[in-house]
Amino acid sequence: MTINRVWINGLSGRMGLEIQTLIASSERWELVGGTSIGELVDRESGVTEGDWKRLPECLNRTDVLIDFSAPAGNADLLKFFQESSVKEKAVLIGTTGLTADQRQAWKRLAEERRLRLLLAPNTSLGVLLTLKVSQQLAGVLNKLDFDIEVVESHHRAKIDAPSGTAKFLAEGVARTVDKQTIYGRTGKRQPHEVGMASVRGGSVFGEHEIRFLGDNEELVVSHRALSRTLFAQGALLLAGWVMTRNPGPYGLEDVSLEDMLKLLENKGA
Structure with a gap:
């Protein structure tokens, strides 16, 4: 069985905690660590730091990055990608409230860095x-x-x-x-x-x-929605979907009904 390794931006937020709970009970997913504003937590090494200097090295050990932060946290993540050399990663952005300029900047970055990027205002x-x-x-x-x-x-x-x-x-x-x-x-x-x-x-x-x-x-x-759990479940399913795409920016409308059936059958693997 393939184990998918995850990094969460917004690790300490409500959705970050929900996703962590699901990962902890899953055989298909493993949490490498995560970031919050001004903090990096590397679960594998047990290191917590007050900056993101080690983030490129951490992302080298992950299969997908899930962003469930806030507009400010997402802006920090965007700035990190723009200023680093990280490329060819799978990225799911579930953060809402982004401006049109922020969404466009992410799409340009996906093209330039060959990111498999899904902008998902709702992961249900x-x-x-x-x-x-x-x-x-x-x-x-x-x-x-x-x-x-x-x-x-x-x-x-x-x-x-x-x-x-x-x-x-x-x-x-x-x-x-x-x-x-x-x-x-x-x-x-x-x-x-x-x-x-x-x-x-x-x-x-x-x-x-x-x-x-x-x-x-x-x-x-x-x-x-009856609980936040459904959004965490959907985030992992959609993370599994974006990992299989060709590089480039995607929206939820790109997920077909056939894709959805496959996701549910395979549970995002």
Whole structure:
């Protein structure tokens, strides 16, 4: 059995801890170590340091890097790659709230350094299925003049709004029907819009609805996360997927339904 060796950026964060828990109980994955802002933890050598100077050497011992940090932590990781000579690595970025410039910088880096890079604003395979189903519905219902809106709910401490997942879903559906996404509408709805709205409160892990609103009926495709474990499970599955790709940047839309079935059959191996 092949054992995949993982490095986590955002090691001490909520998602970093969830992924560590899954790796500890898995026969297919092994944690080499991880980084947080201003700290490097090399689990194999038992060394913890206050900088990232040893990161190139550590990454040489890993198969895939998973980034679940924050925009600032992701910016540090991007700067590290830009200033180092590390290349030809598999990288999964699950951090949300990145700017368009940050995403574009990662894509350029993937081309220059032959990285196998997956930008994944949500690592739930259920969310990916939600998009695939919604795109099919949009192709039909748009011809019947249905309006399309995306509503998302998250816990009160979430930093970014709209969520990265809401953007992913709205933009994916909008492409299908040649419309534009809008957030923070203040006036009358326009026919070319796919709107996004955010709800914040309590301890909600994440809820997303794609609502198709007609004059006489409404269809809703929804996804509700019940724990962070599902995102950690999906992260390992998608890490297994990106490790098998050719060098270059990828998005979740590049993961086909056939790919998803293979991932579930092989558990990301």
